Amino acid sequence: MASQGPQAPLEFGGPLGAAALMLLLPATTIHLLLVARSGPARLLGPPPHLPGLSALWSPPALLLLLTWLGLQAALYLLPARKVTEGLELKDKSRLRYPINGFQALVLTALLVGLGLSVGLPLGMLSDMLLPLAFTTTLTTFIFSFLLYMKAQMAPPSGLAPGGNSGNTIYDFFMGRELNPRICSFDFKYFCELRPGLIGWVLINLALLMQEAELRGSPSLAMWLVNGFQLLYVGDALWHEEAVLTTMDITHDGFGFMLAFGDLVWVPFTYSLQAQFLLHHPQPLGPPTALVICLINAVGYYIFRGANSQKNTFRKNPSDPSVAGLETIPTATGKRLLVSGWWGMVRHPNYLGDLVMALAWSLPCGLSHLLPYFYFLYFLALLVHREARDERQCLQKYGRAWQEYCQRVPYRIIPYIY
Ligand SMILES: NC(=O)C1=CN([C@@H]2O[C@H](COP(=O)(O)OP(=O)(O)OC[C@H]3O[C@@H](n4cnc5c(N)ncnc54)[C@H](OP(=O)(O)O)[C@@H]3O)[C@@H](O)[C@H]2O)C=CC1
């Protein structure tokens, strides 16, 4: 039976903050879906109307959600081109993870392509977003409850450091068990990259097709948003292994926060730009589009360069592409990069991600704040995430981390932050 883990400082404002977020996040999702299709599309204004239960709840939406989750679970269980081990756990064991996320994306694309060729009305998905988001939110509450119950049976070594405060609301939000699994099926790893991320690009595609149906062809702005975000999702799945070293997998429990983030927040709010464009077409000339493509390319170059440099260095520090970089030794035996991308700021990958986030909003023009929601939310998320990571690194590396902070004083944006 599970016992209390070591006391970790409470995050997100403790139980009150967790309770508030559990109300606020679903309400924000519904608000964004409603305002994106409203005429004024005001991010900060009230929604045009409050939807009744009949607009929110629909059995076909539930059926679609369950089919989608079932399909992605089946693709996860297919033989993988590679099976890799995660980081060492408290009990010194290592879990094994299939690396077949990109394969799941390609197979999903083939299935969708096949469906379209026989007349699948994918564009109709854009009319189901509200009931789908609502149904997925309800499912996420039930799923998080089951995860919470399952954690009662987890051994103490399987519990997350942060989600076992003893307060039910807080622990339900943060997640108690670090790696909840049934046999080899890892729920957190599955949810982090598959149904939500692939669902996001599918929703984008549905919005593009709906625009083509309404206006004869998709707009240039819609093509850019679809292309940029497909690149981002394809990249994440291509580099799936890298997610195994993120704090979500190594540190955070699997509870409402991640389950909702992965299954609801990502597909329904990250597709906001495409939702906005469907209802608010924006003129975009080729020269502006070219500049926006350049901004996305610069962001991607920084994001990928920084992530690949760190991943290569962590896997094999003597790899020729990183062997010449300057490093600081730490007491753990690991070294910290102080030149290359990681010598510019302490989170160059966040900088690249933010530049891309801006490029995803720019095709929507400057008339509305709504399409910039992702950029603003993401800025807040990364500032908060950076602070959490700094705390963990200071704990891990002590004086070496302090020396790194002295040598590389800026966190995300050179000379500014
Ligand atoms: N679109 C979205 O919603 C989100 C996107 N992301 C993106 O996901 C990616 C992963 O981000 P995230 O999981 O936050 O973590 P990072 O990839 O930034 O990893 C942080 C870890 O890197 C290691 N590290 C830090 N500095 C150095 C250094 N100088 N030299 C070597 N190793 C170092 C430390 O771990 P250790 O030393 O133990 O290896 C640290 O804990 C990012 O590109 C981020 O932008 C993240 C969250 C949300």
Ligand SMILES: CC(C)CCC[C@@H](C)[C@H]1CC=C2C3=C(CC[C@@]21C)[C@@]1(C)CC[C@H](O)C[C@@H]1CC3
């Ligand atoms: C709604 C909550 C307050 C916050 C939820 C956060 C989640 C949406 C994000 C936490 C970490 C994430 C990562 C990614 C997507 C968003 C979530 C799940 C990536 C998979 C995005 C693509 C990158 O290449 C890797 C990221 C890892 C972390």
